[in-house]
Amino acid sequence: MKVAEPTIERLIQYYRLLTQMKEEGRKVVSSLQIGEMLGIKASQVRKDLSYFGEIGKRGVGYHVNRLCAHIENILASPKVWRVALAGVGNLGMALMAHAAFQSYKFEADALFDVDPEKVGHEIMGVHCWHIDDIAKVIDERNIEVLILAVPAEAGQSCVDKAAQSKSLKGILSFTPATVVVPERILFFRVDIFVELEKLLFFLKEQEKIR
Amino acid sequence: MKVAEPTIERLIQYYRLLTQMKEEGRKVVSSLQIGEMLGIKASQVRKDLSYFGEIGKRGVGYHVNRLCAHIENILASPKVWRVALAGVGNLGMALMAHAAFQSYKFEADALFDVDPEKVGHEIMGVHCWHIDDIAKVIDERNIEVLILAVPAEAGQSCVDKAAQSKSLKGILSFTPATVVVPERILFFRVDIFVELEKLLFFLKEQEKIR
DNA sequence: TTTTGTGAAGTTTTTCACAGCG
C-alpha cells in the first residue's frame, strides 16, 4: 500500500495530539475535534485515519489509546537508525537539544565539523570528526541518516563528501541553500529561509487586500 | 492576481539559486537546468516563471540578472517588518544567528523569555522582556511578526498571550507542538519533529521495497 | 441520534505536448 506524503504528515500530527490527550486522560475523540485542533477538515481526518483500516466507532468517535497505538504502529521504526550530525554550530547544538531529537527511533552516533576546537572532542557525549572524513566515518560506523546543519556555503560540498559513503540512506537538511543530492539518497529539507520569505510574502498579499 | 503557495515556495528557491548564479557570473540559464538543480520538472519551472509575464527568450533561456530582478520584485517587501522572537534558548539563539535571518526585510525588535537571567537584559543587541508582557510590548512597539521558538509545553500559552495584541499579523513557529491560532493571524510552521518522522517513515518504506 | 467510512464530485497542482518566437 502506498501512502501519500500529506497523509503521513497529518498522521504524525494526529499522533502528537493524541499523545497529549492520552496524558490528559482523555478517552474518546471525534474527527471533528481533532480537525478543529489542527485546522484540518473532519472529513480529511476521517479519510486519513480510515486509510489503514476501520479504527473508529460510529456514533462515538475514536478511542484515544487505541487510535494512538494504531498510528504508532504505522509510524513505527523497524530498528534504531544510526544518525550523524554535520555542523555543530548554534543550529546543530539547538537541534541536538531539541525535543524532536529525543527519540528512541535513532541514536546520534557521530558529529562532524571543521572547527579545530570541536574536531577530536566529545560534544554532548558524541565524538566529533572533521568533515573531510565524513564518508569514511559514516561507512565505518554504518550510519544511515545525516542531519545537515552546516552554513549555506558548506552545504553542497558536505553533501558531495557524504554521498560517497555506501551506508548513507537519508539526509535531513537545515542548511539555507540549494543542494543537489543523488537520487538514491532520500532527501528532506527544513528550509527556514523559504518559510520566512513565504510568511512575509503572504503577509504582504493580505495587506494589499485589506 | 492570486498565486498558489507551492508556486511562491518554488519562486523563493529559484531566487536563491539565481543569486548564486549571478555571483558566479553566469549570464543565461534554461528551465531545464534550473529544474535539474532543484529537482523540479522543466515544465513546472516555466509555468511558475511565466505566471508573472513573459520573461524568458525562446530558443535561448532566461537571462540570469533579469530573471533575478524580476523575482526579487515579486517577492519584494513593501516595508521593513517589525519582528519579535519568543524563546531565547538554543533554538532561538540559533535562529537569530542563522543566515536566513540576516534579511533587510525585517528587524528584530524584541525578545521574550521566562528565564530571569535573560529578562531585562540585552541579548545580541535586542532587549528581552518577560513572556507575560508579550501582548503589551508587541502593541507598544507595533510588532507585526512573531517568531516562536519556545518549548513545546509553552507554545499554546505563548500564542494565546501574543494573540491578545492588536498589531500582530503573523507567526512563524518552530515549536514542536500543536497550537491553535486565531484565523486573523497568518500562521506558518516549521515542524522539525514532523520532518524528522517523515524522513524515518519514508526510509522505512524504501527499505521494505528493496 | 451521533459519528464513522467512503465512493463520487470538486479543486488544486503538475505534467504533457506543441504552437510560437527568437
Next chain:
DNA sequence: CGCTGTGAAAAACTTCACAAAA
C-alpha cells in the same frame, strides 16, 4: 533549431454527502 509559454490532460489531493453502524 532550441527553448519558452500555455492551453489541455492527467494526477494528486480535498471536500462533499450520505449510507451504515453503534
